Amino acid sequence: MRNVLVIGTGKLAWNLIPALLQRGISVSGVAGRQQEGLARFEAAYHIPVFDLAWVQTRTWEDTLVVLAVSDGAIAGVATALAPALGPGSMVVHASGSVPLAALAPLGADRTGVLYAMQIFTFDSLADFSDLPVFIEGADGVLERLRPLAERLSSRVQVLDSASRARLHLGAVLVCNFPNYLYALAASLVPEAGMGAYDALVYEHVRKVFALGPENTQTGPAIRGDRATVQRHMNMLAEHPEAQQLYRLLSEAINPDLKEKG
Amino acid sequence: MRNVLVIGTGKLAWNLIPALLQRGISVSGVAGRQQEGLARFEAAYHIPVFDLAWVQTRTWEDTLVVLAVSDGAIAGVATALAPALGPGSMVVHASGSVPLAALAPLGADRTGVLYAMQIFTFDSLADFSDLPVFIEGADGVLERLRPLAERLSSRVQVLDSASRARLHLGAVLVCNFPNYLYALAASLVPEAGMGAYDALVYEHVRKVFALGPENTQTGPAIRGDRATVQRHMNMLAEHPEAQQLYRLLSEAINPDLKEKG
Numbered sequence: 001m002r003n004v005l006v007i008g009t010g011k012l013a014w015n016l017i018p019a020l021l022q023r024g025i026s027v028s029g030v031a032g033r034q035q036e037g038l039a040r041f042e043a044a045y046h047i048p049v050f051d052l053a054w055v056q057t058r059t060w061e062d063t064l065v066v067l068a069v070s071d072g073a074i075a076g077v078a079t080a081l082a083p084a085l086g087p088g089s090m091v092v093h094a095s096g097s098v099p100l101a102a103l104a105p106l107g108a109d110r111t112g113v114l115y116a117m118q119i120f121t122f123d124s125l126a127d128f129s130d131l132p133v134f135i136e137g138a139d140g141v142l143e144r145l146r147p148l149a150e151r152l153s154s155r156v157q158v159l160d161s162a163s164r165a166r167l168h169l170g171a172v173l174v175c176n177f178p179n180y181l182y183a184l185a186a187s188l189v190p191e192a193g194m195g196a197y198d199a200l201v202y203e204h205v206r207k208v209f210a211l212g213p214e215n216t217q218t219g220p221a222i223r224g225d226r227a228t229v230q231r232h233m234n235m236l237a238e239h240p241e242a243q244q245l246y247r248l249l250s251e252a253i254n255p256d257l258k259e260k261g
Numbered sequence: 262m263r264n265v266l267v268i269g270t271g272k273l274a275w276n277l278i279p280a281l282l283q284r285g286i287s288v289s290g291v292a293g294r295q296q297e298g299l300a301r302f303e304a305a306y307h308i309p310v311f312d313l314a315w316v317q318t319r320t321w322e323d324t325l326v327v328l329a330v331s332d333g334a335i336a337g338v339a340t341a342l343a344p345a346l347g348p349g350s351m352v353v354h355a356s357g358s359v360p361l362a363a364l365a366p367l368g369a370d371r372t373g374v375l376y377a378m379q380i381f382t383f384d385s386l387a388d389f390s391d392l393p394v395f396i397e398g399a400d401g402v403l404e405r406l407r408p409l410a411e412r413l414s415s416r417v418q419v420l421d422s423a424s425r426a427r428l429h430l431g432a433v434l435v436c437n438f439p440n441y442l443y444a445l446a447a448s449l450v451p452e453a454g455m456g457a458y459d460a461l462v463y464e465h466v467r468k469v470f471a472l473g474p475e476n477t478q479t480g481p482a483i484r485g486d487r488a489t490v491q492r493h494m495n496m497l498a499e500h501p502e503a504q505q506l507y508r509l510l511s512e513a514i515n516p517d518l519k520e521k522g
Contacts, residue, residue: 097489097492117457117458117460117461118460118461118464119461119464119465119468119479121468126460126464130460131460132453132456132457132459132460134453134457157452157453159450159452159453163450163452163453165492165496166449166450166496167449167450167453167457169446169449169493169496169497170445170446170447170449170450170457170458171446171458171461171480172480172481172482172493172507173442173443173445173446173449173507174439174442174443174446174458174461174462174465175461175462175465175479175480176478176479176480176481176482176483176514177439177442177510177514178435178438178439178442178465179465179469179474179477179478179479179480180474180478180510180513180514181434181435181438181439182434182435182469182474183474183475183478184431184434185430185431185432185434185435186431186473186474186475188427188428188430188431188434189420189424189427189428189431191418191420191424192393192395192418192420192424192428193473194469194470194473194474195393195470196378196393196395196428196431197378197431197432197435198393198470199378199379199387199391199392199393200378200379200380200432200435200436201435201436201466201469201470202466203379203380203387204380204435204436204439204440205462205463205466207380207382208440208443208455208462209455209456209459209462212447212455213440213441213443213444213447213455214444214447216440217437217440217441217444218380218436218437218440219432219433219436219437219440220433220437221433221437222437228358231358231426232430232433235426235427235430236430241509241512241513242513244509245506245509245510245513246433246434248502248505248506248509249438249441249506251502252441252502252503252506253437253438253441
């Protein structure tokens, strides 16, 4: 596939397009429904911008169409684009939680997934070369998708929809849930705030990726230090929800705590 | 105080002593009970090493004695050292969870706390200049302790024992509990492992410290996306403990999920 057409004007498209351009990959353009979003891409990246309805009336040959749209819109946009897919073209979506099957109406021989594992923002551009990128598709699809993915990132891996769904669950576990715990921790000592934990969190995260989380579990729960666990539970007395979470997380870390806990 | 005497041969002492030396602070030596640990300090840092029992028989003048020993040993070691404290000397402990009151028998005018917020290791030396350091003590103690703490770090803050105990609880929330969630997430997709999440976690943590955790809560729970929450719960069906944690954390993030949850 000689060209990439990106559908969507959100954060992923915003980050993906410059990464493609930097690598000398031809970007046919970006398509969307909102003129304002498109104008932003035109101004920043100097690429053609298209109204999505117009894109559907054309024939796109030898093109990788990347659906960088919200999860709920993927199936609908794909179906609408089907008649516009010319020879040598295929459609991939870029979502962690949507199965490849959402593109099934277009046929297995021209649909796939290209999922980059990152939180994308408009503020700073992600460096794709070091991002984990997960691809999925039939053999013939992977044969053509993989070389392009490998121009984007050195960390391309084939992963099926079921595993990708678990990976997406994992992302909730490693970002969204810790975020709640961070907010709780920051609220405990308002005079110091979240900043008090920065060196600790960065060092812990560094160790987690260097040694694996199975080797970096420390703290009162794993030590079986019931006195500290109890003291911490008492400190959360006015926060029954947090107290229950403290107990359950401690018991999950160390089932021995359950007996007397 | 012109000199610092460090009691303890653990990770904190290992990191603190070179930080003191680098700043030109006079280190009288390090004291401990195990010859092997002491020899390591002597070889690496070329400072005097003392048996703890011998230290107790001397008189230490104009010296800041830092108790870098385990929480449970602090009160005992402090009491044993009391007779050895000469004019102008004071004792501080370096623990997050032990109150200043543990040193009360020595008198409020010569006891304090110097707590550096970091996970210390023997493998790599912490850069103290950017570590949050929390100090506590009577006014006269702080007057003498603060200048020394500020030579160590640019981030010195006075914090009382109750707040420091909550900070220590916070450390469990921001490191130990996320660690459990990391391990769970890694286990969900063994073919990708923990490494799959690295870019995501680092970017999330960067945003947390840049914007505050109250502004970085994303994911299905906060969006009220019951379908995804339910799908994730189903994926954890064989892991009832994790499933319960998923539900409780989601409900803590977004209490609206409780109604039909």
